[in-house]
Amino acid sequence: MGVGITVEHLNAFYGKTQALFDINIVVQANHATALIGPSGCGKSTFIRCLNRMHETIPDTRVEGSVRIGDLSVYNGTSATQLRRRVGMVFQKPNPFPTMSIYDNVAAGLKLNGFGNRKQLDEIVQKSLHSSALWDEVKDSLHKKSGASLSGGQQQRLCIARALAVQPEVLLMDEPCSALDPISTGKIEELIFQLKEQYTIVIVTHNMQQAARVAEFTGFFLLGKMIEFDKTEKIFTNPSDKRTEDYVTGRFG
Amino acid sequence: MRTRFQQQMEDLREKLLRMGGLAELAVDRATQAYTQRDLTRCQLVLENESLINAAEREIDEMAFDILATQQPAAVDLRFILAVTKINADLERVGDQAVNIAERVMDLIELPAVELPVDIGRMATAVSAMVRRALESFVEGKAELAQAVLEMDHVVDRMRDEAFITLVRKMNEEPQVTQQALDALLVARNLERVADHATNISEDVIFWVLGADVRHHAHAASASPRPERTEP
Numbered sequence: 036m037g038v039g040i041t042v043e044h045l046n047a048f049y050g051k052t053q054a055l056f057d058i059n060i061v062v063q064a065n066h067a068t069a070l071i072g073p074s075g076c077g078k079s080t081f082i083r084c085l086n087r088m089h090e091t092i093p094d095t096r097v098e099g100s101v102r103i104g105d106l107s108v109y110n111g112t113s114a115t116q117l118r119r120r121v122g123m124v125f126q127k128p129n130p131f132p133t134m135s136i137y138d139n140v141a142a143g144l145k146l147n148g149f150g151n152r153k154q155l156d157e158i159v160q161k162s163l164h165s166s167a168l169w170d171e172v173k174d175s176l177h178k179k180s181g182a183s184l185s186g187g188q189q190q191r192l193c194i195a196r197a198l199a200v201q202p203e204v205l206l207m208d209e210p211c212s213a214l215d216p217i218s219t220g221k222i223e224e225l226i227f228q229l230k231e232q233y234t235i236v237i238v239t240h241n242m243q244q245a246a247r248v249a250e251f252t253g254f255f256l257l258g259k260m261i262e263f264d265k266t267e268k269i270f271t272n273p274s275d276k277r278t279e280d281y282v283t284g285r286f287g
Numbered sequence: 288m289r290t291r292f293q294q295q296m297e298d299l300r301e302k303l304l305r306m307g308g309l310a311e312l313a314v315d316r317a318t319q320a321y322t323q324r325d326l327t328r329c330q331l332v333l334e335n336e337s338l339i340n341a342a343e344r345e346i347d348e349m350a351f352d353i354l355a356t357q358q359p360a361a362v363d364l365r366f367i368l369a370v371t372k373i374n375a376d377l378e379r380v381g382d383q384a385v386n387i388a389e390r391v392m393d394l395i396e397l398p399a400v401e402l403p404v405d406i407g408r409m410a411t412a413v414s415a416m417v418r419r420a421l422e423s424f425v426e427g428k429a430e431l432a433q434a435v436l437e438m439d440h441v442v443d444r445m446r447d448e449a450f451i452t453l454v455r456k457m458n459e460e461p462q463v464t465q466q467a468l469d470a471l472l473v474a475r476n477l478e479r480v481a482d483h484a485t486n487i488s489e490d491v492i493f494w495v496l497g498a499d500v501r502h503h504a505h506a507a508s509a510s511p512r513p514e515r516t517e518p
Contacts, residue, residue: 243358268359272497282360284289 037234038104038120038203039064039087040085045099047080047089054080056258058099062251067226069245069266072255078238078273081255082206085236086121087114103204119147122197122233127211128189130196134170136163139181143200154182158199159262165232166195167225188217194225198233207237211244217284223248242282246270254278289414295354296366299349303370303377307336307344307421313384314417314480321473322405324399332388339381346374350511353452366448369494373424376483376490380417383476390476390484402463402470403452406477409445412438413477416484423488424479431459432488436515448476 047055055077062068070078083089084097086251087108099270101108130139138145140159149155159176163169168191172179181192190210197205208227211219226235226248239245245252246266253263254277262278263268273279280286312333313391320328350371353359416438423431426484453471457464 242360246360271364273361279361283363284292 036203036232037065037230039098040204040236041102042085043099043100045081045084045097047084047098048096048218049092050094054258055084058260060253060260060263062102062234062236064234065230065232066136066185066251067237067249068253069249070236070238070243070253070255071240071245071281073281074240076255077258078253078255079208080207080258081260082238084108084235085206086118086123088123089115116142119200120202121144121204121206122200122202123208124190124193124197124210126212128186128193129143130184130189130192132180132182134181135177136179136181136184136192137176140195140199142196147200155162157202159195160275162195162199163196165225166191167221167228167230168192168195185218187214187221190214190218190222191225194222194229198229201221203234205233205235207235209238209240212240219244242270254281256281289357291413292359292363292510293459295353295357296359296363297347297464299346299353299367299370299505302342302346302349303373304421304425306339306346306374306377307343307417309339309382310380311414311417311421313339313345313381314387314410314477315414317384317387317391318406318414318473320388322407322410324391326392326395329392332384336385343374343378343504347371350374350419362497365494365497369490372490373487375435380480380483383480387473387476390469390472394466396499397466397469400463400466402467403456404449404470404474406473409442409449409477411473412445413481414483416442416481417487420484420487420491427491427494427495432491432495435488439481439485442478442510445483446474446478462474 036065040060042058042060042062044173045055045058046053058081070081072078085101085108089095089097097109100110103117103121105111106117106120118151131142137159140162141155144155144158147187160169163172169190171188172184181189184192184273190213194210214222223244226237229235237249238243249266251263252266252269253277254261254269256277262273262275264274268274269278270282273282313332316328316335317332319325320332350367353367416435419431419438420435423429423435449471453467453474457467491502492498
C-alpha cells in the first residue's frame with residue numbers, strides 16, 4: 036500500500052543558488068498528485084528531494100523535513116533504504132540496454148541480493164502485469180533486450196523495474212514527454228490503476244495530463260509552491276492569479 | 288501569450304454581443320408592436336428571428352471549435368461554458384419576442400380596448416434587465432449581474448398583478464376576454480424574457496467569480512477570486 040508524504044519547510048540549493056523556497060505539502064497516500072509549472076520552477080528539484088536524488092549532484096544541499104510514511108528522509112535513513120520504498124520513473128525511458136527484459140525488471144531485487152529464482156520469476160511477472168506490459172513481452176522475456184522495445188514499452192518496462200522492489204511511493208518525472216499519444220494513454224491508464232497500491236507524484240508539462248490523472252495538483256513558480264489544491268479546483272477556479280495565468284496560458 | 292486563442296475568445300465575445308443586440312432589439316420591437324398595434328414591427332421581429340438563429344449556430348460552432356482545439360482552463364473554460372449557455376438564453380429571448388409578435392398579429396384584427404395592465408411599463412423593466420445582463424457580460428462585472436437577479440422579483444410581481452387584474456376583467460367583461468387573454472400571455476412572455484436575463488446574469492457570475500448562484504445559491508458563498516483577466 037502507498038503511504039503519505041509530508042514535506043515541511045523544504046529548501047533546496049545548487050551551490051549558492053536557492054532552487055526551492057520553504058515548500059510545505061502533504062501528499063495523500065494512494066492518490067496521484069501532479070506538479071505543474073514552467074521550466075525551471077523547481078518541480079523536478081522538488082521530486083528529486085523526495086528520494087534524495089538532488090544530493091547526487093555535486094555542491095547541492097537540502098534543508099527541512101521530508102517524511103515518507105514513518106520514514107524520515109533526511110534524518111538517519113540511508114539513500115538505498117529510502118529508494119527501496121520510493122521508486123522513480125524518468126522523462127526518458129532508461130532501460131539497461133544490454134540486459135534482457137527479465138533482467139531489467141529483476142535488476143533492483145538482484146542488486147539487493149534477492150536470490151530466490153522462483154519468487155523472482157513471480158515478482159517479474161507481477162511487475163510486468165502491473166505495468167501493463169506482460170502480454171506484449173511474455174514470449175521474449177529472456178530473448179529480447181530492454182533497448183529493443185518501443186519507447187512506450189521501454190517506459191512501461193522502467194515502471195515495472197520500479198515496481199519490482201515493491202515501493203510505496205512512485206515518483207514520475209515527466210514520464211510521457213518522450214512518448215506518442217497512444218503510449219501516453221497507456222501510461223495514464225496505468226497511473227490510474229497503480230494508485231490503488233502506490234502513492235504517485237508526477238511532474239508534468241502537460242497540463243491536460245495533470246488534469247486527467249491526478250486528484251491533487253501543485254503549481255510551482257520560481258522555486259515556490261504557489262497553490263496546492265484539488266486538481267478540479269486548480270483547473271476550473273484556482274485561487275491565485277498566477278496559477279490562473281499559467282493554466283490559461285497567459286504566462287510568458 | 289496564446290495570441291490566436293485570445294483572438295478566438297475575443298471573436299466569440301463580440302459575436303455573442305451582436306446576438307445580444309439582436310435579441311434586445313427583438314423584445315423592444317415586439318413590445319412596441321403590442322402597445323402601438325403595429326404590424327410592420329411584427330414583421331421585423333419575424334425577419335430578425337432567422338438572424339438570431341443563425342448567430343446561435345455560429346456561436347455554438349465557435350465555442351465547440353475552441354473547446355476542441357485549445358483546451359481552455361479556469362476562467363477561459365468558465366467563459367466558454369457561460370457563452371454557450373447565454374447563447375441558448377438569447378435564442379429563447381428571440382423566440383419569446385416572436386411569440387409576442389405573432390400574438391399582436393392576431394389581436395390587431397380585434398377592436399382595441401382599455402385594459403387594467405401596463406404592458407409598456409413591464410416591457411421597460413424587462414428590456415432593462417436584458418440590457419443590464421448584457422452589460423454585466425461586456426464589463427465582466429458580477430455586481431451588475433447581481434442587480435439583474437434582484438430585478439427579476441419586480442417583474443414576477445408585475446406578472447402576478449397582471450394575472451389578477453386581467454382575470455378579474457375577463458369575469459367582469461366577457462366581451463374583452465380575447466384581448467385580456469392576449470395581454471396576459473404577452474405578460475407571461477415578458478416574464479420569461481426576464482427569466483432568461485436572470486439566467487444570463489447567473490452565467491456571468493459563474494464566469495467572473497466561479498460561483499454557481501442558480502436556484503438561490505448565493506455568490507457570497509464562493510471563494511475569493513483572483514482579479515479577472517480579459518478573455
